[in-house]
Amino acid sequence: MISISMETGQRNIGIYVCTGCGIGDTIDIEKLKNQVTARNISVNFKEHPFFCSKEGCELIHRDIATQQVDHIIIAACSPRVNQDVFNFPDEILEWVNFREQLSWCMKAKDEDTQLLAEDMIRMSIAKVNSISSPQPYIKDNLSSGILVVGGGISGLTSALEAAKAGYTVYLVEKENKLGGWASKWKYLFPEELPFDKPKLTEIIDEKIRKLEKYKNIHIFLESTLESVSGEPGQFTISIRNKQSNKQIVTGAIILAAGWKPYDASKLEEYSFGQSGKIMTQIEFEEILNEEKNNVEIDLKKINNIVFIQCAGSRDEKHLPYCSNTCCPTTLKQAWQLRHMNKDANVYIIYKDLRTPGKTEFFYQELQKDEQIFFTKGDLRQIDTSDKNLSIIVDNTLLGESIKINTDLIVLATGMTPSDSSELNLTYRQGKGLPDLKYGFPDSHFICFPYETRRTGIYSAGCIRAPQTIQMCIEDSTGAALKAIQCIESTKRGESVHPRSGDKSYPVLYLPRCTDCKRCTEECPFGAYDENEKGTPLPNPARCRRCGICMGSCPERIISFEDYSIHSVSSMIKALNIPDVFEEKPRILVFLCENDAYPAFDMAGLKRLGYSPFIRIIPVRCIGSVNQVWLSDALSHGYDGILQIGCKPGEDYQCHFITGSELTKTRGENIQETLRTMMLEPERIRTEFLEITEYERIPDIINDYLQTIEKIGPNPFKGM
Amino acid sequence: MIDIQPDIEFIRQTRKESGIDLSQCMQCGACTSVCDLAEPSLPFPRKEMIWAAWGLRDKLLTDPGIWLCHQCGDCTATCPRGVKPGDVLSAIRKQYYRYYARPRILAKIIQDPHFLPLIILLPILITGLIIYLTGTLSVLEGDVNYSNFFPHIPLNISFISFFMFGLIGIILSIRVFWKRLHEARISAERKQSILKSFFGVLIELLLHKKLRQCKAQKHRYYSHLLVFWGFILLLIVTFFAILSTLFFEYPLPFLNPIKIAGNAGGFALVTGCTIMIVKRVSQRNNYKSSYIDWIFLISMFLLGITGFMVELARFQNWTFAYLLYFIHLILVWMVILYLPYTKFAHFIYRIVALTFTNSYKS
Numbered sequence A: 001m002i003s004i005s006m007e008t009g010q011r012n013i014g015i016y017v018c019t020g021c022g023i024g025d026t027i028d029i030e031k032l033k034n035q036v037t038a039r040n041i042s043v044n045f046k047e048h049p050f051f052c053s054k055e056g057c058e059l060i061h062r063d064i065a066t067q068q069v070d071h072i073i074i075a076a077c078s079p080r081v082n083q084d085v086f087n088f089p090d091e092i093l094e095w096v097n098f099r100e101q102l103s104w105c106m107k108a109k110d111e112d113t114q115l116l117a118e119d120m121i122r123m124s125i126a127k128v129n130s131i132s133s134p135q136p137y138i139k140d141n142l143s144s145g146i147l148v149v150g151g152g153i154s155g156l157t158s159a160l161e162a163a164k165a166g167y168t169v170y171l172v173e174k175e176n177k178l179g180g181w182a183s184k185w186k187y188l189f190p191e192e193l194p195f196d197k198p199k200l201t202e203i204i205d206e207k208i209r210k211l212e213k214y215k216n217i218h219i220f221l222e223s224t225l226e227s228v229s230g231e232p233g234q235f236t237i238s239i240r241n242k243q244s245n246k247q248i249v250t251g252a253i254i255l256a257a258g259w260k261p262y263d264a265s266k267l268e269e270y271s272f273g274q275s276g277k278i279m280t281q282i283e284f285e286e287i288l289n290e291e292k293n294n295v296e297i298d299l300k301k302i303n304n305i306v307f308i309q310c311a312g313s314r315d316e317k318h319l320p321y322c323s324n325t326c327c328p329t330t331l332k333q334a335w336q337l338r339h340m341n342k343d344a345n346v347y348i349i350y351k352d353l354r355t356p357g358k359t360e361f362f363y364q365e366l367q368k369d370e371q372i373f374f375t376k377g378d379l380r381q382i383d384t385s386d387k388n389l390s391i392i393v394d395n396t397l398l399g400e401s402i403k404i405n406t407d408l409i410v411l412a413t414g415m416t417p418s419d420s421s422e423l424n425l426t427y428r429q430g431k432g433l434p435d436l437k438y439g440f441p442d443s444h445f446i447c448f449p450y451e452t453r454r455t456g457i458y459s460a461g462c463i464r465a466p467q468t469i470q471m472c473i474e475d476s477t478g479a480a481l482k483a484i485q486c487i488e489s490t491k492r493g494e495s496v497h498p499r500s501g502d503k504s505y506p507v508l509y510l511p512r513c514t515d516c517k518r519c520t521e522e523c524p525f526g527a528y529d530e531n532e533k534g535t536p537l538p539n540p541a542r543c544r545r546c547g548i549c550m551g552s553c554p555e556r557i558i559s560f561e562d563y564s565i566h567s568v569s570s571m572i573k574a575l576n577i578p579d580v581f582e583e584k585p586r587i588l589v590f591l592c593e594n595d596a597y598p599a600f601d602m603a604g605l606k607r608l609g610y611s612p613f614i615r616i617i618p619v620r621c622i623g624s625v626n627q628v629w630l631s632d633a634l635s636h637g638y639d640g641i642l643q644i645g646c647k648p649g650e651d652y653q654c655h656f657i658t659g660s661e662l663t664k665t666r667g668e669n670i671q672e673t674l675r676t677m678m679l680e681p682e683r684i685r686t687e688f689l690e691i692t693e694y695e696r697i698p699d700i701i702n703d704y705l706q707t708i709e710k711i712g713p714n715p716f717k718g719m
Numbered sequence B: 001m002i003d004i005q006p007d008i009e010f011i012r013q014t015r016k017e018s019g020i021d022l023s024q025c026m027q028c029g030a031c032t033s034v035c036d037l038a039e040p041s042l043p044f045p046r047k048e049m050i051w052a053a054w055g056l057r058d059k060l061l062t063d064p065g066i067w068l069c070h071q072c073g074d075c076t077a078t079c080p081r082g083v084k085p086g087d088v089l090s091a092i093r094k095q096y097y098r099y100y101a102r103p104r105i106l107a108k109i110i111q112d113p114h115f116l117p118l119i120i121l122l123p124i125l126i127t128g129l130i131i132y133l134t135g136t137l138s139v140l141e142g143d144v145n146y147s148n149f150f151p152h153i154p155l156n157i158s159f160i161s162f163f164m165f166g167l168i169g170i171i172l173s174i175r176v177f178w179k180r181l182h183e184a185r186i187s188a189e190r191k192q193s194i195l196k197s198f199f200g201v202l203i204e205l206l207l208h209k210k211l212r213q214c215k216a217q218k219h220r221y222y223s224h225l226l227v228f229w230g231f232i233l234l235l236i237v238t239f240f241a242i243l244s245t246l247f248f249e250y251p252l253p254f255l256n257p258i259k260i261a262g263n264a265g266g267f268a269l270v271t272g273c274t275i276m277i278v279k280r281v282s283q284r285n286n287y288k289s290s291y292i293d294w295i296f297l298i299s300m301f302l303l304g305i306t307g308f309m310v311e312l313a314r315f316q317n318w319t320f321a322y323l324l325y326f327i328h329l330i331l332v333w334m335v336i337l338y339l340p341y342t343k344f345a346h347f348i349y350r351i352v353a354l355t356f357t358n359s360y361k362s
Helices: A029-039 A054-067 A099-103 A111-130 A153-164 A202-213 A281-288 A326-340 A359-367 A469-492 A518-522 A548-552 A565-573 A596-605 A627-636 A659-676 A694-711 B008-018 B030-034 B046-053 B057-061 B074-078 B085-099 B104-110 B113-134 B152-184 B194-207 B219-247 B257-282 B291-316 B321-337 B343-359
Strands: A013-018 A044-048 A071-076 A092-097 A146-149 A169-172 A217-220 A224-231 A234-240 A245-250 A252-255 A259-261 A278-280 A304-308 A345-350 A372-376 A378-383 A389-394 A402-406 A408-411 A415-417 A457-459 A528-530 A536-538 A587-592 A614-619 A640-645 A684-688
Touching: A013 A029, A013 A054, A013 A111, A029 A044, A029 A111, A044 A054, A071 A111, A092 A099, A092 A111, A099 A111, A099 A596, A111 A565, A111 A614, A146 A153, A146 A245, A146 A469, A153 A169, A153 A202, A153 A217, A153 A252, A153 A469, A169 A234, A234 A252, A252 A469, A278 A281, A281 A326, A281 A408, A304 A326, A304 A402, A326 A345, A326 A359, A359 A372, A389 A408, A457 A469, A518 A528, A518 A548, A548 A659, A565 A614, A565 A627, A587 A596, A587 A694, A596 A694, A627 A640, A627 A659, A640 A659, A640 A694, A659 A684, A684 A694, B008 B046, B008 B085, B030 B046, B030 B074, B046 B057, B046 B085, B057 B085, B057 B152, B074 B085, B085 B104, B085 B343, B104 B113, B113 B152, B113 B321, B152 B219, B152 B321, B152 B343, B194 B343, B219 B257, B219 B291, B257 B291, B291 B321, B291 B343
Parallel strands: A013 A044, A013 A071, A071 A092, A146 A169, A146 A252, A169 A217, A252 A457, A278 A408, A304 A345, A304 A408, A345 A372, A587 A614, A587 A640, A640 A684
Antiparallel strands: A224 A234, A234 A245, A259 A415, A378 A389, A389 A402, A528 A536
16 A cells, blocks of 8 residues: 655655666765765665565565555666566556666766766656556446447457357348358358368358357347447447347447448549440459359350459559459459360459468469469550450560450459448547548557557458458457457456556546647547537546647646656656756656657667766657646756657557657647747757667767757756 | 460460470579570560460461570579470470471371371381382391392382472471561561571581580580481481492492491491480489470481391391391381471471571561
8 A cells, every 4th residue: 555644745765776787887876875865864775786686576575564665666677677576566666777778878987877867766756756556447337248340251250259258249230141242252262271272152151150159149130330439348339220229338349341342433544334344353253153144244155354453453543552352362263264164265464463371372273274374564455446355465574565355354453441430439539430541440550450549449351451361360350359358458447558457547637627629639549528518528448548638738637647747747857957057968858658768778788878968757658748848847947858759650650649740740839838938949859769760869869969059058047 | 566366275285295384484584594595685585485375376486596495404404493494495396396397287197196106007008018019028038138128229219209208398397487487577687698697507507516505414415416417427328328229239348438437327326316315314304305305316216226237137147137127117217208297307497497597687
């Protein structure tokens, strides 16, 4: 339990300075101890050459037991290592990174290094003095149900996997039967052994059969979503059916609404629509499977057929991306056609024939057929004037342009995602999921593939990215696991992602709110709804605890219990700024914990030295930096402020998606503040750092110090 | 621009003859990078590989480059996909014997293993009939004298006239091939006179200059040179032998210069053929040999062997000498008279293609 002395407001702080890993050789520990204990009488200062040893840990545990130390400051290695060793769940724990940020990158036994160490301890004491242990946000009656939207291969897999794990599943499908696109086809291209021929679509029927065995799966056919409201653990969903409306409550949502073929009518350059003999892959699939009787085209009698790959794909005018499935689908269709017509010549014109996964083997198998001709090439024109079509292709592998007379042209059109606004979210930020530029729900495709920008809603299958059946199965299995993780974390009142296990959440002091809506607009995850007046209605379970709302609030009414406007301000003000004549500038660095902080650790590991004049405050996201911290720092006398965030932009690396971007746009307001304080714009600089760019760190810091030297010390110094 | 009309039969034949899955070629051009014949504007044999896969028969059958290749095997040794361009080109060359042969039906029969009994039976019957009419088919007593068995005059007349029949076939093939080459030619500009190029080509062939440059299969230069010169010697000897039957006493004595030349030629031929056979068998996994190769090579080899045996039988007065002589005559027929329809025709197409390339700018 955390106790604070009622009389003095003082807390029982234990400072544990490890002297291992070169820390003891870098700074004068005795001097540091005297400095710290002289000002903070109640502080318990201990040193040990090896705190992460069993003996060292026992020392801390003994202090907790005998001296009621409940605010622990570990001044040792980076907080990114030894988290399992220094594990004190009931106490407030603060790390001072003496190893990576001090002993590994600063001059040993130097006056400035010693001052830096002292300041680091001061800041940590200020922090633990101004925070409290967060109490988790847990609501009653949390649901363990999972809503799966879409009954295609992805939806079926997610539903099955979640049901297998014992969770109740509600599966909503728009059409009157399950199975999605794949159930309309006869064959699937092979993604596992044997590769010599396509597979029948049995896999879908098998999944549906299995599904029906589970009593905890509720299927809603011919149903759509009328509205989805609430937050993880308590999504209230209204399902509309022909006959009735039904309300359910689920803990998480998996969106597996699938894909639509690209609108071929836009493909003018492929003469689409000018002849019944030019068709899309989907239309050809229907003829192949004899679903549609086509009098004009008898596949058993045609002599020549041309497949054009990337028709409107990997093309800036249409879809700039590759849809993964069109090439193997063409191979499958070529196989089917050749098996029904032994005389037909098949021509496949591609930009690059792409065979994801193991479909390369199927391609190699098809190459053995001497009547399937493959060539790279650019379509010049399709001539529809004759009874038979003819096509001219440039830049072929044959070294010159070729002309092919053909009976049929099949265009391999790509996939576009289904509209996520069919979710009909009642969120303030819109009905659907925010997307990246191609319309797919925004997610970090390497680090966090399933995460959408709506906590508790996971996209899977082709609505997330164009994928093959096997990829969809893997994808939707993962999404089911993510949904389960969300339900369980929400039950414990913990953040799901990326700050998994974080119990803190933003607390708003609404009486001082001016309804400016900045938090409701800037939250990247739509955690805030609004009432009619514009007052924010927080949904803490949707929150990812980044603090961007805290950074946005001009009234400074949003704070976390262990990360607040006050706590960071106290850290800023905790150190004494040397006066002008000492010629020791002070630069405050706000460092994003996600990528920039590890990059600094790497710089330490690589022994890249930099100036001891910087004072680092780690922040949850660079977007959580409130303007008041900047003005506090400048009025306290810091000569400059560096904000270092993760990479923004198209292929952003910001863990909270818009944090870095917001910092850029907020820059204008900050310049306004600087003007009112009669300060130079260079006093605040923002830098973006990728996790691998640690080698830039000395340059960034030295360059900024030179800039500050040029403009001179902060005029507020010593005031 | 190529108007694509694939000849599926051509693809199948090329695949069958070469044993190569043409689609495995990924058009990397490793073959071109090691080929002496490749020029910047002519990625040889990379382009021929895809033409073959696409069944562009007309392109390939009017491509003199196919005949510039002496199948040194450098490309085959370099190919990262094991597609063996050398074997593919060789398979395409075999298609020439079929497409330019006149009448085509003869080529088809001679190149089809199913008809092997027929093509052996045919000379047996015809030669047998002529001998039956002009000489005797029974085994003769006494010293071996082949002219008693098959008198020289009918022998020379009949075989020379058969040869004339073959010659007409050759001339027809050359005519069609030359015409097709002209039709497919892009530039009409002459480099040098056809006659000059022809003699240039002859000299090159006599010295085997190109084949000497091969790295991967050095032995081919020697064995082919032996067979080539052995055969030429025998051809000259035969010519003088025919003359001798008219003006001298025949058979000639053993130490007659013509006889010595004949024996030397026969020895070279048999040695060369033996090397070829041994190499083809030992390298059968790397270089494919087909029926067309074997039927020609083995008949050539047996021709040489039986020639020696016939000679030996005469000195030894073996009783089965006449049977050997008969077999030898059948083999003469198989090699010389079937020439336009067997692999033997390769020298004709090669001379024509080389003469053409040297005469016109590409």
